[in-house]
Amino acid sequence: METTVGSPKVLDDALIRALSRVNLFEGLSRTQLIWIINATSRVVVDTDKLFYDSGEVTEVLFILITGGVAIEKKTKNGWRMLGETSPGHAFAELAFIDSRPHTTRARAVSKSLALSLHKYRLSSAHDVSMVLYRNIAAMQSQRLRQLNEIS
Amino acid sequence: MTDSRGHAIDDSLVTVLGKVPLFAGLSRLQLVFLLGAASRVVIPADQLFFDEGDSADSLYVFVAGEAVVEKRITNGWRLLATLRPGQTVGEMAVVDRSTRSARVRAIKSCVAIRLDSAGLESSQEIAATVYRNIAATITARVRGYTDADDRRLEQLSLAADRPLGGS
Numbered sequence: 001m002e003t004t005v006g007s008p009k010v011l012d013d014a015l016i017r018a019l020s021r022v023n024l025f026e027g028l029s030r031t032q033l034i035w036i037i038n039a040t041s042r043v044v045v046d047t048d049k050l051f052y053d054s055g056e057v058t059e060v061l062f063i064l065i066t067g068g069v070a071i072e073k074k075t076k077n078g079w080r081m082l083g084e085t086s087p088g089h090a091f092a093e094l095a096f097i098d099s100r101p102h103t104t105r106a107r108a109v110s111k112s113l114a115l116s117l118h119k120y121r122l123s124s125a126h127d128v129s130m131v132l133y134r135n136i137a138a139m140q141s142q143r144l145r146q147l148n149e150i151s
Numbered sequence: 152m153t154d155s156r157g158h159a160i161d162d163s164l165v166t167v168l169g170k171v172p173l174f175a176g177l178s179r180l181q182l183v184f185l186l187g188a189a190s191r192v193v194i195p196a197d198q199l200f201f202d203e204g205d206s207a208d209s210l211y212v213f214v215a216g217e218a219v220v221e222k223r224i225t226n227g228w229r230l231l232a233t234l235r236p237g238q239t240v241g242e243m244a245v246v247d248r249s250t251r252s253a254r255v256r257a258i259k260s261c262v263a264i265r266l267d268s269a270g271l272e273s274s275q276e277i278a279a280t281v282y283r284n285i286a287a288t289i290t291a292r293v294r295g296y297t298d299a300d301d302r303r304l305e306q307l308s309l310a311a312d313r314p315l316g317g318s
């Protein structure tokens with residue numbers, strides 16, 4: 001995983017527009033999205049390289065900007081893909097919330113660019129963290145309701 | 152002790168809230184603020200806190216009494232859980248604002264604290280902590296499924312037609 005040095009200083013309008021379409025950022029103002037951009041690092045991962053591996057602890061939320069990421073779980077027969085993340089979606093939100101080791105790995109299926117937001121950055125922005133945590137909770141809630149229906 | 156509006160606050164209620172996992176990390180002052188934004192409800196035995204299908208925007212913290220969570224089935228109601236003082240119900244509704252997926256019925260006269268999202272968000276700092284705690288609670292339940300049977304997640308991925316966010 002290659003991390004660019006520091007935070008992006010040049011505010012890219014296209015990036016702000018891309019973030020405004022991320023469902024986890026729904027409800028954030030343009031100013032708050034700019035705060036997100038400045039609080040994140042840009043991460044570039046080559047094809048077949050990992051954003052994180054199973055067992056690692058990262059406390060980082062990734063927002064995919066370009067490329068594609070496969071979420072895979074280790075089984076006795078090898079790695080089984082649970083889903084593929086496309087640009088505009090966030091991943092690693094479970095470990096971001098509970099700080100537990102990843103139970104899956106995230107592998108770039110093509111050269112990918114993502115923003116990474118570390119949990120500690122949110123403690124200084126209550127307005128942003130309120131919206132982001134509410135959206136993550138809502139997303140997990142929807143997932144749990146679906147799991148309850150399936151079971 | 153008084154809240155931000157000058158209303159008297161029952162110190163024992165602050166102590167009850169302080170033991171609720173959803174409010175972990177809040178100071179006593181923040182709990183007093185939260186109580187000022189909440190309302191106290193009394194539900195007689197056999198009456199409903201809310202019914203299955205009701206629109207929802209609030210959570211309840213049980214202070215006294217006993218209630219049951221029940222879900223409608225073909226031939227009646229199935230008991231899902233029994234609620235006692237210190238327990239909460241409805242936290243998923245506060246974040247996703249969907250309809251109630253089950254009803255909650257008092258089996259003894261109950262006292263509870265009702266907190267809606269508007270009251271909660273009257274302090275962004277408090278709301279951020281509570282939403283993070285709610286997210287952690289729900290995440291633990293989601294992980295419970297994956298630990299028990301990760302094939303369910305695969306089914307969910309197909310059902311939801313969206314990629315899973317990963318761990």
